Amino acid sequence: GSAEGAPDLEVLADVLEFRRIFGREVARLAAERATDVDVARLEAVAKRAEDPELAADEVLKLDFEFYVELTRAARNRVFQLLINTMKAAVLSHASFFAQVAAAPAVIRKHQRDVIHAVQSHSAEAAVKLVDVYLTQGLSLAALATPAAVEPSKAS
Secondary structure, three states: OOOOOOOOHHHHHHHHHHHHHHHHHHHHHHHHHOHHHHHHHHHHHHHHOOOOOHHHHOOOHHHHHHHHHHHHHHOHHHHHHHHHHHHHHHHHHHHHHHHOOOOOOHHHHHHHHHHHHHHHOOOOHHHHHHHHHHHHHHHHHHHOOOOOOOOOOOO
16 A cells, blocks of 8 residues: 555556456366365355345455355465465455445355356366456456556566
8 A cells, every 4th residue: 555555556456467367276276176075165155145134345255255265175275375365455455345346146146156166176167257257356446447457468
């Protein structure tokens, strides 16, 4: 963030871009490696997110938690360290991410679809679901702050 504590929108855009790249690989590995226990953990998070009384920011936090569990299912310790590091950054700027998050109903459907792909060990389907979903976040961010959130040309 800035000296005034405001989030640096370019950094936040980079976080969204990283999330998309990271998410696709995590989804692929999770679909290849997940056990029944991993699927049960994903189901537990998705079930908590289905509570109609939850505020949108709480659904967003559970969506992040869903990706933490997906990363666990990928069975890569470096990815787990990365997502734990990203968790602090994302949660400290939750108000920004809430603006560029999908609607709670979209998040809930996405989680159920990803669980099905992981349970079916369909890596291709999992990657596609995550890519489309996380691309929407980049698109929403671009609408919110056009110049600040375009992915860098080097990526």
